[in-house]
Amino acid sequence: MADRWSRGSWLLLYTAFALLAVGIFRDALRGPFVSDDIGYIVNSPYTSELSTGSVALILDPWGAARLYTANYAPVHLLLTAVERQIFADDVLGYHLVNVLLHSLCAVLLVALLRRSGLPDALALALGLLFLVHPANVEAVAWISQLKTVAALALSLAALLLWPGRPAAATACFALGLLTKASASFVLPMAAAFTWVRRGDRREWVWLGAWGVLFALYAVPEFASFGSGGGQVEVAAFDDPWAHARTIAAVGARYLVMAATSSGVSAFAEPEPSRSWLDPWWLLFLPAGLLLAWRVARAARARSEELAWWVAAAAAFAPVSQVFPFVNPVADRYLYFLLPGLLGGAGFVAVDAGERLRASAGARLPARALSRAALAGVAALAVAFAAHASRRAALWSNETRLHLDAARHYPEGGTAKFLEARRAAQAEDPERAVSLLREASERGIDGFLVVREDPGLAPIRETPAFREFIRELAGRRIERARAVPPTTQPELRMLAFAYLEREEYAEAVDQLERALAAGGPLDDVVRAELETVRALRARAEGDRHREEDS
Numbered sequence: 001m002a003d004r005w006s007r008g009s010w011l012l013l014y015t016a017f018a019l020l021a022v023g024i025f026r027d028a029l030r031g032p033f034v035s036d037d038i039g040y041i042v043n044s045p046y047t048s049e050l051s052t053g054s055v056a057l058i059l060d061p062w063g064a065a066r067l068y069t070a071n072y073a074p075v076h077l078l079l080t081a082v083e084r085q086i087f088a089d090d091v092l093g094y095h096l097v098n099v100l101l102h103s104l105c106a107v108l109l110v111a112l113l114r115r116s117g118l119p120d121a122l123a124l125a126l127g128l129l130f131l132v133h134p135a136n137v138e139a140v141a142w143i144s145q146l147k148t149v150a151a152l153a154l155s156l157a158a159l160l161l162w163p164g165r166p167a168a169a170t171a172c173f174a175l176g177l178l179t180k181a182s183a184s185f186v187l188p189m190a191a192a193f194t195w196v197r198r199g200d201r202r203e204w205v206w207l208g209a210w211g212v213l214f215a216l217y218a219v220p221e222f223a224s225f226g227s228g229g230g231q232v233e234v235a236a237f238d239d240p241w242a243h244a245r246t247i248a249a250v251g252a253r254y255l256v257m258a259a260t261s262s263g264v265s266a267f268a269e270p271e272p273s274r275s276w277l278d279p280w281w282l283l284f285l286p287a288g289l290l291l292a293w294r295v296a297r298a299a300r301a302r303s304e305e306l307a308w309w310v311a312a313a314a315a316f317a318p319v320s321q322v323f324p325f326v327n328p329v330a331d332r333y334l335y336f337l338l339p340g341l342l343g344g345a346g347f348v349a350v351d352a353g354e355r356l357r358a359s360a361g362a363r364l365p366a367r368a369l370s371r372a373a374l375a376g377v378a379a380l381a382v383a384f385a386a387h388a389s390r391r392a393a394l395w396s397n398e399t400r401l402h403l404d405a406a407r408h409y410p411e412g413g414t415a416k417f418l419e420a421r422r423a424a425q426a427e428d429p430e431r432a433v434s435l436l437r438e439a440s441e442r443g444i445d446g447f448l449v450v451r452e453d454p455g456l457a458p459i460r461e462t463p464a465f466r467e468f469i470r471e472l473a474g475r476r477i478e479r480a481r482a483v484p485p486t487t488q489p490e491l492r493m494l495a496f497a498y499l500e501r502e503e504y505a506e507a508v509d510q511l512e513r514a515l516a517a518g519g520p521l522d523d524v525v526r527a528e529l530e531t532v533r534a535l536r537a538r539a540e541g542d543r544h545r546e547e548d549s
Helices: 006-025 036-042 052-059 064-068 076-088 089-117 119-134 134-141 141-163 165-177 180-195 201-227 240-258 279-301 307-321 332-363 366-394 398-408 413-425 429-441 446-453 454-457 463-482 488-500 504-517 522-548
Strands: none
Touching: 006 089, 006 119, 006 141, 006 366, 036 076, 036 141, 052 064, 052 134, 064 076, 064 201, 064 488, 076 089, 076 141, 089 119, 089 134, 089 141, 089 332, 119 134, 119 332, 119 366, 119 413, 134 141, 134 366, 141 165, 141 180, 141 332, 165 180, 165 201, 180 201, 180 307, 180 332, 240 279, 240 307, 240 332, 279 307, 279 332, 279 454, 332 366, 366 398, 398 413, 413 429, 413 454, 429 454, 429 463, 446 454, 446 463, 454 463, 463 488, 488 504, 488 522, 504 522
16 A cells, blocks of 8 residues: 555655644744753753763663663663754754654654555544644653654654564664653554564564563663652552552543543643542543453454554553652653554544445445545644644743643642742742642652742742751752762762751762762862862851850
């Protein structure tokens, strides 16, 4: 089927998708560095240059770079380093790269859907829906999510190359993994395709090699995730039924987001499913049964539909809360689920159309049915595109993102932080600190970020605020006792926590350890060490004078 389309046809499709995507994301193209962008780009000591030393640090599976980001993703860091050399502080270039890669993902998805036997018009329609889906805005407009769009592009390329060019497919699979762990969904999807197509022994041997690559990659990845505090303890999950309900509820949220775009939000903070009457958990019951029925049906028929549902399940598994982590629901996580869900839905649509034509007979011509279906998809695509354009505009300003998060989750940490800012502007430090404490319980507890936030400037010197910052710094120190830091950036941050508490001797000790650990911040740490030593000497002198008097 794929040979009916020339290279010119694919180039034309990519050009059309890219132009449409640029139009949708136009308001985000000048959006600033936001949140994780600061760590990956603005302040990262590992992506600031491209040298033999920096590349070696990035590639080292046991090195400091993977601990700095709490993930072993060397391809992402290398791509970011290349971007920094080209674009420096000009955000337009970073945004355009993401948009163009997103357009490529949509085209590759069309090709893979056609490979699975779906009609051309349906494959195009599903690729278009992926391109304009509002949930994908976060993955594309957030600069550091380069890892997401690049990893999916490599993943889809691996599937398209499989099994005709197994070595090239394996290389793409490996590169995808090293860009973002979510690319692992490719392995079970490729296995499902191979089983459905009755692949030969050679193909299974190659897939065994993929499994070995994944196992080797998983060792430094899980070590990085654990050392970075990725996994969290959730009190509600002490009840295994609450844990199971939450997994189902998270799945239901993603299904609704995929089908309708309802529920997309910046910095989502849903609560665990504590009650048996939680509507999200209850919604998953019929939806889950329907999905299980389709999977069983596809398996019995040995249909390629099976591979698409397997892909969706495999992409959902890492974010399902089987292993709890902070904020399991996020628009960008749907980026890897959507291809599988769209592919599965495509097969459902084909079956529904055939049944409808069979029951209606001559009363409903096939052409009329096709036109009606395409009109419905076109209407949905227009609605999605309009919604996506509005979502993209949020990324032009970080405050707009925070307001969007607060609107959808008024009891979340972001909402509490914004309320604290308003209380600070009203010069009410007690209320502001109370709200900041609630926000910190929901994960907004970076003492340097809170201390330097411009919205909190009016209360920065008040005793209540200063004591709260000391508390946050103390929490950072406690975490370091549980998981001792080893890398230069971590040790430096721990020194700042001690410095915030005016514990100068401990701060000096951590900076000395940071200098001994070595790294890209040697000159910075050396200068800071001299400053803190001077502060310690002054504090000790003041203490001696007080004792003498």
